[in-house]
Amino acid sequence: GAVVSQHPSWVICKSGTSVKIECRSLDFQATTMFWYRQFPKQSLMLMATSNEGSKATYEQGVEKDKFLINHASLTLSTLTVTSAHPEDSSFYICSAMPIAGGWSDTQYFGPGTRLTVL
């Protein structure tokens, strides 16, 4: 149980294009999902909290107009990297928190999406 998927698992795009990454909770509902960015040999950096039916909450320093988040249903959140540039190349990971647990519940992580911008 508690499986989170991401699609695509890796993507290569040209500079200036936009890329959409999907995060799905497969066997549970999640009002809250989180998007992280992980650089090689480094920890996860929280980018934003995605809330179903409302606007995402972005961490300080994260451009909300560049990283568009949509949480349209209880099982799907999307992250769109707009006008991607090489410095956006990274490993993007989402996590989902089951709906029933409230603040104390555990996050379940997706496998990540490797984005390479040429």
Place this chain on the structure above:
Amino acid sequence: AQSVSQHNHHVILSEAASLELGCNYSYGGTVNLFWYVQYPGQHLQLLLKYFSGDPLVKGIKGFEAEFIKSKFSFNLRKPSVQWSDTAEYFCAVGGNTNAGKSTFGDGTTLTVKP
């Protein structure tokens, strides 16, 4: 603001050796503490978590961690490691006012030699 410090960046052990990975945190309120593991090529998985109660928490695969409030620590232990424990280990802290948000440490790479 909360922060997490993992002191060991890379630990190399032989099979059957005992393991202890350090984790210290900084947070002003009631904390939730987690250890996650990331095996090579796989996604993050929860090893164990502490919310309240017994400060000695047992997780999967023989891992345990002890919450010592006075030391702001949540060290991960395993009495006898196996080659399959080779992975990246992350300590994370969340608070009950953060709506589930967690702050992660930089991670510790564990290499177990067969």
